[in-house]
Amino acid sequence: xxxxxAARQQQDFNRRDFLKGSSFxxxxxxxxxxxxxxxxxxxxxxxxxxxxxxxCGVIGLGARGREIVSTLxxxxxxxxxxxxxxxxxxxxxxxxxxxxAKPLDDYRKILDDKEIKAVLIATPTHQxxxxxxxxxxxxxxxxxxxxxxxxxxxARVIAHAARGAxxxxxxxxxxxxxxxxxxxxxxxIRSGALGNVAMARAQWHKKQSWRAAAPxxxxxxxxxxxxxxxxxxxxxxxxxxHQLDMASLFLNSRPISVTGFGSLIQWADGRxxxxxxxxxxxxxGGVRLIYHATLANSFDSDYEIYYxxxxxxxLRENKAWMFKEVDAPLLGWxxxxxxxxxxxxxxxxxxxxxxxxxxxxxKPVEEAPFTGTPLSYALESFLTNCxxxxxxxxxxxxxxxxxxxxxxxxxxSEIRMEPYATWRDGYGATVVAIKANxxxxxxxxxxxxxxxxxxx
Amino acid sequence: MxxxxxxxxxxxxxxxxxxxxxAADTLHFESRPGSKVKVEGSSTVHDWAVESLAIKGFMxxxxxxxxxxxxxxxxxxxxxxxxxxxxxxxxxxxxxxMWEAMKMKEHPNIEYKLLELTPKSGATxxxxxxxxxxxxxxxxxxxxxxxxxxxxxxxxxKAKVTGTTGVxxxxxxxxxxxxxxxxxxxxxxxxxxxxVQWLTEQAPAAAKTADAxx
Numbered sequence: 001x002x003x004x005x006a007a008r009q010q011q012d013f014n015r016r017d018f019l020k021g022s023s024f025x026x027x028x029x030x031x032x033x034x035x036x037x038x039x040x041x042x043x044x045x046x047x048x049x050x051x052x053x054x055x056c057g058v059i060g061l062g063a064r065g066r067e068i069v070s071t072l073x074x075x076x077x078x079x080x081x082x083x084x085x086x087x088x089x090x091x092x093x094x095x096x097x098x099x100x101a102k103p104l105d106d107y108r109k110i111l112d113d114k115e116i117k118a119v120l121i122a123t124p125t126h127q128x129x130x131x132x133x134x135x136x137x138x139x140x141x142x143x144x145x146x147x148x149x150x151x152x153x154x155a156r157v158i159a160h161a162a163r164g165a166x167x168x169x170x171x172x173x174x175x176x177x178x179x180x181x182x183x184x185x186x187x188x189i190r191s192g193a194l195g196n197v198a199m200a201r202a203q204w205h206k207k208q209s210w211r212a213a214a215p216x217x218x219x220x221x222x223x224x225x226x227x228x229x230x231x232x233x234x235x236x237x238x239x240x241x242h243q244l245d246m247a248s249l250f251l252n253s254r255p256i257s258v259t260g261f262g263s264l265i266q267w268a269d270g271r272x273x274x275x276x277x278x279x280x281x282x283x284x285g286g287v288r289l290i291y292h293a294t295l296a297n298s299f300d301s302d303y304e305i306y307y308x309x310x311x312x313x314x315l316r317e318n319k320a321w322m323f324k325e326v327d328a329p330l331l332g333w334x335x336x337x338x339x340x341x342x343x344x345x346x347x348x349x350x351x352x353x354x355x356x357x358x359x360x361x362x363k364p365v366e367e368a369p370f371t372g373t374p375l376s377y378a379l380e381s382f383l384t385n386c387x388x389x390x391x392x393x394x395x396x397x398x399x400x401x402x403x404x405x406x407x408x409x410x411x412x413s414e415i416r417m418e419p420y421a422t423w424r425d426g427y428g429a430t431v432v433a434i435k436a437n438x439x440x441x442x443x444x445x446x447x448x449x450x451x452x453x454x455x456x
Numbered sequence: 457m458x459x460x461x462x463x464x465x466x467x468x469x470x471x472x473x474x475x476x477x478x479a480a481d482t483l484h485f486e487s488r489p490g491s492k493v494k495v496e497g498s499s500t501v502h503d504w505a506v507e508s509l510a511i512k513g514f515m516x517x518x519x520x521x522x523x524x525x526x527x528x529x530x531x532x533x534x535x536x537x538x539x540x541x542x543x544x545x546x547x548x549x550x551x552x553x554m555w556e557a558m559k560m561k562e563h564p565n566i567e568y569k570l571l572e573l574t575p576k577s578g579a580t581x582x583x584x585x586x587x588x589x590x591x592x593x594x595x596x597x598x599x600x601x602x603x604x605x606x607x608x609x610x611x612x613x614k615a616k617v618t619g620t621t622g623v624x625x626x627x628x629x630x631x632x633x634x635x636x637x638x639x640x641x642x643x644x645x646x647x648x649x650x651x652v653q654w655l656t657e658q659a660p661a662a663a664k665t666a667d668a669x670x
Contacts, residue, residue, distance in 0.1 A: 051552055391539075395542045398510075398512055398539075399537075400487055400488055400489050401659070402489070404488075407490065408489065414509060
C-alpha cells in the first residue's frame with residue numbers, strides 16, 4: 001500500500017536512483033566519447049488510433065480557456081463536445097477552435113449533458129467555486145485553473161468537494177507538475193546535486209497592461225476582473241502561484257513566511273492591484289526565494305534559479321542548465337553534455353533522457369526532447385487519469401457486488417495516476433499565493449499558519 | 457508443526473462448510489475487494505509485472521462438501537473474469553504495449569472456468585489444497601490449465617483462493633512484445649507466471665445488491 005502510494009505520485013527520490021539512470025550513459029560516453037542525445041526525432045511515430053477518448057467540455061473561453069481548447073484539439077484522447085461562455089464574442093472565438101463542439105452560453109447545460117464526462121474550468125478565478133461544486137455534483141471529472149479561488153474560504157470549499165469525490169478526478173491547473181522536464185529535474189535537484197541549497201530566485205517580467213477593451217462599461221468591468229482587488233489575487237496569485245508552487249516542490253517544503261512589496265508604476269488606470277511586486281519567501285533552513293514580477297518591463301522574461309554550494313540550476317521554459325562551481329565534484333556525464341554560453345558563464349544543458357542515452361540520433365539535439373507545452377502534458381495526464389478512474393469505478397462495480405465504501409476507497413487509492421496537481425497541491429499553492437498577495441498589498445511579513453493548510 | 461497447522465486449516469474449512477450447509481444445497485461465493493491477480497514475466501532488459509485488483513466471479517460449492525469432499529469437489533463450479541484494461545504496470549508506457557499485444561479491443565476480458573477440482577492431500581482430512589483443472593481464455597484463445605490452488609477460510613463468511621500457474625504467451629497466440637523503446641534492445645520472453653489471490657464471500661445465490669460504485 002505504502003509502495004503504491006509512493007509510486008502513485010513518484011515523488012520519492014534519492015541520489016542513487018538518479019545515478020543509476022545516468023551510469024550507463026557515462027559508461028557509453030567514456031568508451032566512445034559519443035555525444036549524449038535525447039530520443040531521435042527524425043522518424044515521426046506513426047499516428048495511432050487513441051486507446052480511449054474522453055468527452056469533455058470547456059467552461060470559460062477567455063485567453064486561457066481558448067488556449068485549453070486549442071491544446072485539447074491537438075490531443076487525440078480529447079473529444080471536445082461543448083465549449084461555453086456567457087459572452088457571445090468569446091463563445092464564438094472558442095467555438096472556432098473546436099468546430100465539432102456545441103457552443104453554449106450556460107455552464108449548467110454542459111453539466112446537464114450526461115455524455116460529457118469531464119469539464120475544464122477557466123472562468124475568472126472568483127467564479128470557480130460554484131462551478132466546481134456543481135460539476136462534482138453532476139458527476140464530472142474536473143480540471144480547475146490555478147489559483148483555485150481568490151479567497152481561502154472558496155479554495156477550501158473546492159478542496160473539500162474534490163476530496164470527497166472519490167469516483168471523480170480533480171486536477172488543479174498547476175500544469176508544471178505534469179511537465180516531464182520538471183519531473184526529470186526533480187530527483188536531480190532533490191538528490192543534492194546542487195550541494196547545500198543556499199537560495200532561489202524567480203521572476204516573471206512582461207510589458208503588458210492586462211486591461212482588455214470591451215464594448216460596454218458592464219462588460220469592461222466583468223472582463224477586467226484581474227484589475228480589482230475584490231476579485232483578483234493580482235500578479236502573485238494569477239502568475240506567482242505557478243512559480244511559487246514549483247519552488248515549494250523543488251525545495252521539498254512549504255514556505256514559512258512571505259514578505260511582500262507592491263507598487264503601481266506603469267498602469268495607473270484606476271486599478272487597485274499593483275503592477276509590480278517583489279516578495280521574499282522563506283523556507284526551512286534559512287533558504288529564501290526572491291520572487292519579482294512586473295507588468296512594466298519585459299527584460300529576461302520568466303525563469304527560476306536554484307543556487308547551491310556546488311551548482312546553480314536555471315529552469316527556463318522547457319529547458320534547464322546547470323552552472324557548476326569550480327570546486328564542485330565531477331558528476332561524470334556533464335563533461336560530454338552540450339554547453340551553452342550566457343555572457344561569461346557556461347551552462348551545462350540538463351536534457352531529459354540524454355543522461356540515459358535513450359537513443360542516438362543523426363544530429364546533435366539542440367532542443368529539449370519534450371517539445372510539448374506544460375499545459376499539453378497536464379491535459380494529457382488529466383484525460384488519462386479520467387479514463388483510468390472511470391474504468392476502475394466501472395470494473396469495481398462489475399466485479400464486486402458490494403456496497404463497501406472503505407473497500408472502494410482503498411481500491412481506488414491504489415489506481416496508478418499520471419503525474420498531476422492534486423486538490424491538496426492546488427489548495428496549498430492557492431493558500432500560499434493568496435497570502436503572498438496579501439503581504440504585497442499590506443507591504444508586510446505574513447507567517448504561514450499550519451491551520452490555513454488544513455481542511456478540517 | 458507444518459502438518460498440524462495444515463490439519464487445523466483443513467478441518468476448519470470442512471467444519472465451516474458443514475455448518476453453512478444447513479442453509480442451502482449449494483453455497484454461493486462471490487468476488488470481494490481485496491482480490492488481486494499478478495502477471496509476471498521477464499525481458500532482455502528487466503523483469504516486468506502487471507497487476508489487476510478487479511476480479512469478477514463466483515464459486516458454487518455443493519452442500520455435501522463436508523461429508524464427501526472428494527466427490528463434492530468435482531462438482532464445485534467457479535468462473536472468473538478479469539478485465540484486460542485493469543491489468544496495469546507501474547510503467548505506464550508498458551500498458552499500451554501489453555494491451556495491444558493482447559488484442560484488448562477485440563477481447564476485453566481474461567476468462568477462467570473451473571472444470572474439475574481434485575483434493576490433493578487426502579479427502580478424509582478435508583484438505584484445503586486442490587489441483588484445479590480449468591479453461592483459461594486469453595485474447596480469444598482457450599487453453600486447458602492445471603494449477604495447484606489453496607482455499608483458506610478468512611472469517612465466518614469469507615474464503616480466499618490462491619494459486620499460481622505458468623503459461624506461455626504464444627499458447628494464446630500472443631507474440632511476445634518487442635517494443636521499439638530506447639535502443640530497441642527490449643524483447644520480452646514467452647513464459648509468464650500468473651498469481652491469483654481471489655477473495656470471495658458467501659452470498660445468497662440470487663442476491664443483487666447495490667454496488668458501492670454506482
